[in-house]
Amino acid sequence: MNTIETAKLEEHMEGQNNDTANGYSRPTLSVSEENKTGTSKPKGLSNGLRKTTKKYPNYIQIAMSAEPRNKFPMEWWKTGIAFVYALFNLILTTVMITVVHERVPPKELSPPLPDKFFDYVDRVQWAFSVSEINGMILVGLWIFQWLFLRYKSIVGRRFFFIIGTLYLYRCITMYVTTLPVPGMHFQCAPKLNGDSQAKVQRILRLISGGGLSITGSHILCGDFLFSGHTVILTLIYLFIKEYSPRHFWWYHLICWLMSAAGIICILVAHEHYTVDVIIAYYITTRLFWWYHSMANEKTLKVSSQTNFLSRAWWYPIFYFFEKNVQGSVPCSFSWPISWPPSCFKSSCKKYSRVQKTGEDNEKST
Amino acid sequence: LPDKMKEVVLWSPQEVTNWLTENAVPEYCEPLKSYTGQDLINLTEEDFKKTPLSRVSSDSGQRLLHMIETLKVAHHMEAHKNGHANGHVRSGIGDPTRENGFGSKTKLNGLPNGYKKEMIKIPMPEPERSQYPMEWGKTFLAFLYALSCFVFTTVTISVVHERVPPKEVQPPLPDAFFDRFERVQWAFSICEINGMILVGLWFVQWLLLKYKSIISRRFFCLVGTLYLYRCITMYVTTLPVPGMHFKCSPKLFGDWESHLRRIMKLIAGGGLSITGSHNMCGDYLYSGHTVILTLTYLFIKEYSPRRLWWYHWLCWALSMIGMFCILLAHDHYTVDVVVAYYITTRLFWWYHTMANQQVLKEASQTNLLARVWWYKAFQYFEKNVQGIVPRSYHWPFPWAGLQRGRQVKYSRLAPDT
Numbered sequence: 069m070n071t072i073e074t075a076k077l078e079e080h081m082e083g084q085n086n087d088t089a090n091g092y093s094r095p096t097l098s099v100s101e102e103n104k105t106g107t108s109k110p111k112g113l114s115n116g117l118r119k120t121t122k123k124y125p126n127y128i129q130i131a132m133s134a135e136p137r138n139k140f141p142m143e144w145w146k147t148g149i150a151f152v153y154a155l156f157n158l159i160l161t162t163v164m165i166t167v168v169h170e171r172v173p174p175k176e177l178s179p180p181l182p183d184k185f186f187d188y189v190d191r192v193q194w195a196f197s198v199s200e201i202n203g204m205i206l207v208g209l210w211i212f213q214w215l216f217l218r219y220k221s222i223v224g225r226r227f228f229f230i231i232g233t234l235y236l237y238r239c240i241t242m243y244v245t246t247l248p249v250p251g252m253h254f255q256c257a258p259k260l261n262g263d264s265q266a267k268v269q270r271i272l273r274l275i276s277g278g279g280l281s282i283t284g285s286h287i288l289c290g291d292f293l294f295s296g297h298t299v300i301l302t303l304i305y306l307f308i309k310e311y312s313p314r315h316f317w318w319y320h321l322i323c324w325l326m327s328a329a330g331i332i333c334i335l336v337a338h339e340h341y342t343v344d345v346i347i348a349y350y351i352t353t354r355l356f357w358w359y360h361s362m363a364n365e366k367t368l369k370v371s372s373q374t375n376f377l378s379r380a381w382w383y384p385i386f387y388f389f390e391k392n393v394q395g396s397v398p399c400s401f402s403w404p405i406s407w408p409p410s411c412f413k414s415s416c417k418k419y420s421r422v423q424k425t426g427e428d429n430e431k432s433t
Numbered sequence: 434l435p436d437k438m439k440e441v442v443l444w445s446p447q448e449v450t451n452w453l454t455e456n457a458v459p460e461y462c463e464p465l466k467s468y469t470g471q472d473l474i475n476l477t478e479e480d481f482k483k484t485p486l487s488r489v490s491s492d493s494g495q496r497l498l499h500m501i502e503t504l505k506v507a508h509h510m511e512a513h514k515n516g517h518a519n520g521h522v523r524s525g526i527g528d529p530t531r532e533n534g535f536g537s538k539t540k541l542n543g544l545p546n547g548y549k550k551e552m553i554k555i556p557m558p559e560p561e562r563s564q565y566p567m568e569w570g571k572t573f574l575a576f577l578y579a580l581s582c583f584v585f586t587t588v589t590i591s592v593v594h595e596r597v598p599p600k601e602v603q604p605p606l607p608d609a610f611f612d613r614f615e616r617v618q619w620a621f622s623i624c625e626i627n628g629m630i631l632v633g634l635w636f637v638q639w640l641l642l643k644y645k646s647i648i649s650r651r652f653f654c655l656v657g658t659l660y661l662y663r664c665i666t667m668y669v670t671t672l673p674v675p676g677m678h679f680k681c682s683p684k685l686f687g688d689w690e691s692h693l694r695r696i697m698k699l700i701a702g703g704g705l706s707i708t709g710s711h712n713m714c715g716d717y718l719y720s721g722h723t724v725i726l727t728l729t730y731l732f733i734k735e736y737s738p739r740r741l742w743w744y745h746w747l748c749w750a751l752s753m754i755g756m757f758c759i760l761l762a763h764d765h766y767t768v769d770v771v772v773a774y775y776i777t778t779r780l781f782w783w784y785h786t787m788a789n790q791q792v793l794k795e796a797s798q799t800n801l802l803a804r805v806w807w808y809k810a811f812q813y814f815e816k817n818v819q820g821i822v823p824r825s826y827h828w829p830f831p832w833a834g835l836q837r838g839r840q841v842k843y844s845r846l847a848p849d850t
Contacts, residue, residue, distance in 0.1 A: 171607045172607075173604070173606070173607065177604065178603060178604060178606070179598070179602070179603060181598070181603070181670055181671055181672060181673065182596045182597075182598065182670070182671040183669060183670045183671070184668060184669045184670070185669065237775075240771065241768050241771065241772070243609060244608065244609045244610065244766070244767035244768050244771060245606055245607070245608045245609070245766040245767055245768035245769075246606055246607040246608070247606060247672075248603075248606065293768060341669070341670040342669035342670055343666050343669050343670035343718060344670075346665065346666065346669065347666070347772065350776075351775075353804075354779055354783075356801075357801040357802055357804055357805075358779075358783070358801075358802070360801045361793075361799075361800060361801045361802045364799035364800075364801070365790075365792065365793070365799060365800070367790060367792065368786070368790070374785075374786075374789040374790070374821055375786060375789075375790075376781070376782035376783075376785045376786045376789075377782060377783070377786045379778075379782055380782075396798075396799045
């Protein structure tokens with residue numbers, strides 16, 4: 069393209085030499101590129117250059133390639149939308165838990181279901197706290213790691229979207245069939261039977277406590293299929309591993325151990341059925357891998373007959389979020405505290421006026 | 434061909450460029466501008482895989498190589514015209530690797546000079562290795578896998594049956610669908626009939642497919658894996674019966690012979706209630722009927738012509754009605770059906786996406802689809818399938834008819850009298 073444009077320009081220059089009516093030539097170079105950036109002058113040469121070509125007809129303008137469009141645009145507003153989506157699903161889940169709580173059969177009427185793991189391993193009381201502490205540590209690590217990522221907004225967007233969708237799925241499975249409590253040790257809050265005010269209060273309490281038993285906010289029963297704790301433990305580990313340097317194997321190992329220990333402790337504490345944990349693990353890993361494969365592979369981003377991954381119901385949302393992300397997000401880090409403007413300032417100076425040697429003494433530019 | 438042509442091996446780069454331009458392949462002028470005639474002759478397919486030739490060549494240099502061979506032939510003819518001792522032509526035409534079994538037989542005609550009788554061997558192009566090899570061996574393996582998963586499921590059902598709490602002790606769990614819809618007794622038969630129709634349709638369609646073995650391999654893999662997952666979820670947690678109408682067979686408490694008999698009965702009846710083989714309880718999470726209904730519909734839709742939209746709609750309706758009837762009959766919890774649908778569709782789409790994209794058949798950092806546990810098995814099954822299996826059909830039965838299209842092969846030259 070450049071060769072063609074230079075050739076065209078030469079012709080133009082020659083034409084100009086023959087006909088210097090107004091000394092104004094309209095090169096066709098870089099018009100399309102300039103339209104892209106929209107900042108450089110769309111038509112013709114800039115004033116300085118125009119005058120200069122009149123003065124120095126032998127000069128040939130070499131087209132500067134327009135600044136390459138950013139491969140990984142930040143687009144924080146999309147991240148905001150994803151955050152709202154996740155928040156909405158979280159609140160929906162909380163409401164659903166409150167609704168489902170009313171339908172859980174009392175444990176006298178409906179004893180805990182037979183579970184293979186529970187048959188072999190007796191309940192250990194403090195195990196659930198271990199699981200929740202692990203979860204909190206992992207979340208803390210992930211936030212810390214996220215702050216140092218260079219492409220925070222893209223990764224954050226993905227995180228919010230995936231977790232929102234997982235909690236949406238969880239709403240559905242929790243609601244349609246209500247499993248009884250997994251153990252006789254459960255102390256479920258009394259049913260409210262239509263007292264909306266108290267229900268709203270419970271919802272707020274659940275949200276503020278983050279749904280953890282440690283904070284005393286999780287006194288509601290019925291949200292067993294599938295396990296939200298497993299979702300968090302698995303998803304955070306997957307994100308930590310995906311967006312950290314490959315050679316940090318010790319870091320990955322520690323996180324994996326914490327995640328696995330947390331999941332096992334859920335079962336040891338008899339807080340969830342085994343099938344809850346298994347399904348949660350399966351759905352989380354599949355969704356994560358599915359989303360990231362589509363995001364990384366150009367051929368999978370477009371919907372086509374052979375791209376079955378695009379048949380998921382959330383494909384349009386995915387496309388909206390990821391269409392401007394070109395390729396696999398590189399694992400780069402930057403200080404979170406530096407001012408945004410300085411991150412994006414181009415270090416390339418732009419020259420807009422041609423200077424003939426010898427004029428340097430007269431003018432300084 | 435010009436009468437007087439300098440031997441190709443003596444060509445200078447300029448002459449090479451001229452020849453390229455004359456023969457309407459000017460795009461090669463640039464990368465080959467420093468090539469002498471000798472280099473030109475020595476070009477091989479490998480060279481076209483590397484830059485700069487890979488950039489300008491759209492057909493991996495096939496056309497150019499062909500032209501070079503023709504050139505070589507012309508020069509052999511020329512060289513021969515000038516006289517060889519015994520009229521023996523060495524068939525160095527074409528790439529030696531392309532000959533397929535004719536050997537390098539040459540005819541010695543024993544003439545002292547000249548070339549009166551001259552045979553030039555024209556290499557028959559090798560029959561291309563099929564893009565979609567049948568590999569029935571792999572299909573058989575997949576079949577064994579599916580069969581073993583079925584048997585394993587049956588054993589698991591039998592085991593789980595022992596642990597289902599009696600309905601008096603553990604009443605049916607509250608279910609959103611059951612609250613809204615009362616039980617309809619005959620609905621489950623509808624579901625099973627729909628399932629049988631769909632399986633029948635799929636079987637007939639499969640018979641008409643050209644690439645039967647590849648497609649059935651995929652079917653067996655998917656069905657086997659889905660049933661394997663089902664074993665796990667059934668086994669770890671036992672849900673109570675979804676309705677008081679269930680009549681579960683009495684428990685056996687370790688009587689292995691009766692267990693075995695039950696298992697055989699279940700397999701023989703295909704696990705359907707219609708055949709009276711399914712009176713065991715406990716296999717609720719997740720629903721096998723939904724798996725079959727969904728999977729056969731997905732396969733039917735995927736491997737049939739796109740314009741048969743009415744056929745697709747019919748199968749979709751059968752499938753949906755079947756699933757609705759499962760719930761209407763209160764034979765499975767809603768979560769069983771939902772989870773079964775989700776797992777089936779995801780697995781089907783995952784597998785087929787990987788099978789259709791060459792780039793996903795290799796494990797890499799960006800290919801996260803490869804992190805599933807069955808990836809190695811998938812690679813084994815699908816590595817020789819190049820690209821998307823086309824939807825071609827043919828009659829499975831008349832074997833005689835297949836002979837018609839076969840190419841007749843000649844293996845002996847009839848000499849002139």
